[in-house]
Amino acid sequence: MNAFAELYGRPAEGEWAAPGRVNLIGEHTDYNLGFVLPIALPQTVRARVARRDDGLLRLWSAQSGEPVTELRLADLAPGAVPGWAGYPAGVVWALREAGHQVGGADVRLDGDVPGGAGLSSSAALECVVAAAYSDLYELGLSAPELALLAQRAENAFVGVPCGIMDQMASMCCRPGAALFLDTRDLTARQVPIDLAGAGLALLVLDTRVKHDLGDGAYAALRAGCERAAALLGLPALRSLPPAGVAAALAQLPAELRPLVRHVVTENARVTEAVAHLEAGRPAALGPILTAGHASLRDDFRVSCPETDLAVEAALVAGALGARMTGGGFGGSVIALVGAAEAESVAAQVTSAFRAAGYAEPRTLTAIPAEGARRLG
Ligand code: GLA
Numbered sequence: 001m002n003a004f005a006e007l008y009g010r011p012a013e014g015e016w017a018a019p020g021r022v023n024l025i026g027e028h029t030d031y032n033l034g035f036v037l038p039i040a041l042p043q044t045v046r047a048r049v050a051r052r053d054d055g056l057l058r059l060w061s062a063q064s065g066e067p068v069t070e071l072r073l074a075d076l077a078p079g080a081v082p083g084w085a086g087y088p089a090g091v092v093w094a095l096r097e098a099g100h101q102v103g104g105a106d107v108r109l110d111g112d113v114p115g116g117a118g119l120s121s122s123a124a125l126e127c128v129v130a131a132a133y134s135d136l137y138e139l140g141l142s143a144p145e146l147a148l149l150a151q152r153a154e155n156a157f158v159g160v161p162c163g164i165m166d167q168m169a170s171m172c173c174r175p176g177a178a179l180f181l182d183t184r185d186l187t188a189r190q191v192p193i194d195l196a197g198a199g200l201a202l203l204v205l206d207t208r209v210k211h212d213l214g215d216g217a218y219a220a221l222r223a224g225c226e227r228a229a230a231l232l233g234l235p236a237l238r239s240l241p242p243a244g245v246a247a248a249l250a251q252l253p254a255e256l257r258p259l260v261r262h263v264v265t266e267n268a269r270v271t272e273a274v275a276h277l278e279a280g281r282p283a284a285l286g287p288i289l290t291a292g293h294a295s296l297r298d299d300f301r302v303s304c305p306e307t308d309l310a311v312e313a314a315l316v317a318g319a320l321g322a323r324m325t326g327g328g329f330g331g332s333v334i335a336l337v338g339a340a341e342a343e344s345v346a347a348q349v350t351s352a353f354r355a356a357g358y359a360e361p362r363t364l365t366a367i368p369a370e371g372a373r374r375l376g
Contacts, residue, residue, distance in 0.1 A: 004048040007060055007068070008106040012048035013136060018128035018372035019044045020113035020120045021169035022204055022325045022334050024178055024285065025292050026270040028300055030163030031222050032229070032263045033184040033236035035270035038165060039193065039368040040173030041204075045111035045124040046375065047088075049132040052104035057092055059085050062110040073104055078157050087122050088129040090157030094149045095133055102137045114362065117206040118324075118331020122158075123166035126150035131171070131372040143171040143371065144186050161219050162327075173371040180274050184238060191277045193368055198282045201339045205314070205349055206362040207306040209330040218327055221300065225263060228256040237263040258299035265295055286320025286336050293323035302328025306358055311335075313352035317345040334366065 004012040019040040026036035052058070057076075059069045061084060069085045076093040088107060095102050107129065113121040130146040133139065141149070147167035154160050154167075164183050173179050177190040195202055229237050232248050237260060240248055245264050249257045269288050276284035293311050297303040303311075307324040314322040314335035322335040337345045346363040353361055 004050070004106075004108045007108055008050065008058070010050060010106075012106075012108070013050045014132065015046060015048045015375040016128050016132040016135070016372065017044040017046045017375050018124045018131060018170045019173065019369055020124050021166060021173065022119065022202070022332065022366050023165060023169070024325075024334070025273045025288055025323075026165075026266060027292065027296055027325070027328075028221065028225075028302070029238070029263055029267050029270065030165040030183040031161070032225050032238050032267075034238040034263065034267040036165045036181050036183060037178050037191070037270050037273055038169035038173065038181075039178045039366060040169055040371050041113065041119060041364070042367055042369040043111070043113040043119070043364070045109060045113055045121065045128045047128045047132050048108040049129075049136060050106045051136055052106060054104060056104045057089060058104070058106045059088055060108050062108075063115065076157075079159060081157075084125070086158045087125045087153065090153030091126050091129045091150055092133065093157050094152040095130075095139075097152075098149060100137070100139055102133055102139070105133070105136070107132075114206055116210045116331075117208070117362070118326030118328075119204070119206070120166040120170060120326070122154065123150065123170045126153050127167055127170040127372045131374070135374060144168065146372075147171040160215070161222055169371070171372050173368065175370045176368050178277065178368060180270070184236070191274055193277055193282060195282055196339065199339050200282055200320070201337055201342045202366040203314070203319075203335040203337055203342055203346055204325075204364040204366050205310045205333045205335060205346070206364070207310055207330055207332065207353075208359050208362060209304070209306045211304055211329040217302070217329060221259065221302070224256055224259050228252055228260050231256070238267060240264055242268050258301070262295045262299040266292060283320055283336070289321035289323040289334065289336060290315065296324055296328060300328075304328070304330055305356075306330060306353075307333050309352055309356055309358070310349050310361060313349040314345050317341070317348035319345050
């Protein structure tokens with residue numbers, strides 16, 4: 001008997017997978033309706049699922065170490081489901097709220113996206129359930145529609161005011177490509193990125209720290225950006241052209257100026273990075289990544305001593321560029337390195353961490369992988 005049948009006493013109807021992501025550049029631009037450039041990781045959350053017609057949603061996760069969580073669809077409401085189960089439950093709630101005729105399910109989750117590492121394990125969890133439900137209940141929803149429902153689950157059900165990048169990355173990325181996404185209208189282009197062909201590799205250094213102030217600070221930064229846009233009479237900071245920044249800054253209270261500067265310069269870094277990739281110059285991403293980190297550290301102030309040290313140590317070890325990825329306050333750093341140097345850069349970052357008294361970072365290699373899909 002397979003693991004699903006052992007758990008639920010009947011076979012699954014199928015298995016789906018949705019990946020975590022790293023963002024190459026374009027951080028904190030998504031809720032400002034700007035550009036982002038994520039790639040999907042080979043690491044995924046996987047769901048085996050079978051429908052139920054008795055109004056129950058049963059959830060089990062290999063990573064949680066908890067028994068099956070049993071929920072009544074009729075009881076699903078924002079804030080009602082604590083912990084990891086809130087993400088899958090929120091997706092089912094969002095589907096029903098949007099008027100889709102979906103019932104319950106038995107769901108068995110497993111995966112290898114590190115949690116709390118800034119690699120979007122929660123978006124992967126939402127997206128795998130959204131993709132499974134769309135197939136099982138024959139909803140015929142597109143990948144962007146499912147990404148929006150997953151984001152709604154996180155915003156309205158779990159209560160995290162995230163943007164759309166992580167869900168779009170998990171749903172829409174393609175192997176060998178970065179997703180150049182305009183978050184204002186969700187138009188997207190797959191930009192080929194052949195790191196191996198250029199003798200390069202992208203290291204992911206998970207600092208294994210997550211500073212507590214992250215959740216409240218994210219919401220506060222988002223509110224600050226929205227306030228700045230409103231004061232400037234703009235629908236979103238994305239609408240401010242780089243040439244207009246100096247004049248705009250002069251009109252704003254001092255505490256909002258660095259936020260605006262980060263968003264405008266970061267948005268420009270995304271289009272610059274895409275131009276280099278499309279011209280077949282992936283190594284040129286290096287200085288763009290490093291400039292992005294400086295902006296997140298000095299202007300947006302979402303880095304922390306551990307991510308700053310990982311970036312610095314990677315650069316000293318010969319990385320072409322490095323930056324924190326994701327929301328910040330801990331999490332992971334990406335470093336663009338010569339493929340032959342990957343091991344020694346990882347080793348030097350590890351010894352810098354040891355010398356600083358930090359726990360050893362976990363190291364992965366990011367190979368641009370496929371978005372959400374049915375496995376069987
Ligand atoms: C988190 C959010 C995303 C995005 C990033 C920062 O990952 O979920 O929507 O805002 O932070 O770029």
